[in-house]
Amino acid sequence: MPSERVFALIDCNSFYASCERVFRPDLANTPIVVLSNNDGCIIARSYDAKPYVKMGEPYFQARERLQRHGVVAFSSNYGLYGDMSERVMTLIESMVPACEVYSIDECFAELTGVPGDLLELGRHIRTKVLRCTGIPVGVGIASTKTLAKLANHVAKQHQERTGGVVDLADPLKREWALRKTPVEEVWGIGKRLSRHLRVLGIHTAMDLSLAEPRLLRQQFSVVVEKTARELAGLSCLELDDAQAPKQEICCSRMFGMRLEHLAPIREAVASYTGRAAQKLRAQGSWCKRLRVSIRTGIFNPHEQHHAQAALVELPYPTNDTLLLTRAATQALTRLYRPGFRYSKAEVLLLDLCPAGQFSGDLFAPAQSARSEQLMAVLDQVNARYGRETLRSASVPQVADWAMRRELMSQAYTTRMDQLWRVR
Incomplete structure (x- = not known):
């Protein structure tokens, strides 16, 4: 008879806060919260910060309370979190037969047929990830993915008793967890x-x-x-x-301030288009259409509201940042209306298809080989020296409209000029 299926869920503990602690060992015993875009709301909390603030609470309302209790706040450092996630997942993949990355901070592993004590394997995974990346994880093991998720939850809730690893293969343990x-x-x-x-x-x-x-x-x-x-x-x-490759790719950001003039909004749209195009090439896809939208703030009753979007048919399927940027900024010019204070822009790439797997008009233009070579060089340089080292001329090096992140930590692992220094 085939052996019973065995799954494990490996989940990083308070992932965003743990990433900040890796490079700030002085904060090992200090409560930490991480803020959303423009330092708006609390989106992540370390375990010891939970008694002082609710998830999603506006930061300006909680600021004094957090300072009073010694809670340290950080702006979202998505570049750091993404890089640390990749390191954790790569390490886990090297220790299990098969792995499914479920989110930025958790993955499922297939352990069916793995010999030996699975609890000991879970402890080994936990120890190695902590030693090699500095990120603590919990491990839940069970015969189904849902039970593995439950086992992981129990491991976190009772970490002192379980050591962060729980195996629900034992019927008595499984029954206890289900009842509780x-x-x-x-x-x-x-x-x-x-x-x-x-x-x-x-x-x-x-x-x-x-x-x-x-x-x-x-x-x-x-x-x-x-x-x-x-x-x-x-x-x-x-x-x-x-x-599976994404069917749509979106890049959307709130501006760091209200924008009334077309020029800075055009810079923002060009920047968002460049980021979306990079994601497009990373999954090996081309784009046939794009959608650009802008809007004002929606909560201030004393401001005039305006929101509009435009759909652009591209001349041919492409992954060329320059062509996509030109199409997006031209559409923006049609959308913009003077006299409004805009707060957000969005670029959405649509009708995605794998490179070379689309049916085009025999007599229509197509993306040139030179363009593909240019995009390959662009991605290679940015992968080696940091995002937007090479970029469209429409995107400034320092932007006044950029998202407010006044409390952001350094890009310790993704920028050469911000490497961790040990004195």
């Missing part, structure tokens, strides 16, 4: 759906695992049915080995 877990904390359920489940008498993960799957499918969806079956120990969700 409220249904809203089950992966994929949430608070809104849990209210409907509670009407049916389903209050815990155990209740959901014992519910009739077919009835759950009729009343809710196939997703809820699969969740119940997975909690009962029947594997319904496979490991996704490779992430």
Whole structure:
């Protein structure tokens, strides 16, 4: 008989805050929060910061309280977090047979057929990731992906007792975890759906695992049915080995200030287009259309509101930053209206297709080989020396409209001029 499926979920603890602590060992025992774009809201908290602030709370409301309790705030340093995530995931992939990166701070691993003590393997993964990257992780092991997620949750909730690793292969441990877990904390359920489940008498993960799957499918969806079956120990969700290419690529940012003139908005749109084009080339795709939109703030009743978008048909499928930027900025000129104070722009690349896998007009123009060579050199230089080392001339080196990140840490791992210095 085939061996029972075994999955593990490896999840970084307070990932954004942990990234900041890696290069600030003086903050090892200091509560940390990380802020959203333009330092607006709290989007991440270290475990010891949770008693002092709610997730999503506006920073200006919490600032004095955080300072009073010695909580240190950081602006979002997405470049650092992305690079640290890649290091963690690469390390995990080297220790397991197969791996699915689920988000920036967590991944599923396939452990079916792996010999030896799986708890010991989980501890080895945790120790090696911490030693090599400085990021603490929790490891949950079980026979299904949903149970592995639950095991990881238990590992984090009872870290002192579990050492950050839990294996729910033992039926007694699995039953205890299911009985102790409220249904809203089950992966994929949430608070809104849990209210409907509670009407049916389903209050815990155990209740959901014992519910009739077919009835759950009729009343809710196939997703809820699969969740119940997975909690009962029947594997319904496979490991996704490779992430499918995106069908749309978006780059959207709030400006650091309200913009009234066309020139700085054009610079922002050119910058966003360049970033979107880089993502496009990274997944080996070409773009047939793009959409540009701008809008004013929506919360100030004393400001005039304006929001408009334009869809642009490109002359041919392309991944050329220069062509995409020219099309986006020309569309922006048609959208812009004087007298408004704009707060946000967005560039959306649409109708994506793999390079060489599109049906074009035999007599229509096509992207030249020279353009492809130029884009390859652009990406190579920026990968080696940092993002936007080479960029469109429309994008300034320092922009007044850039997103406010007054509390941002250094780009310790992605910029040569900001490498970590040890004295």
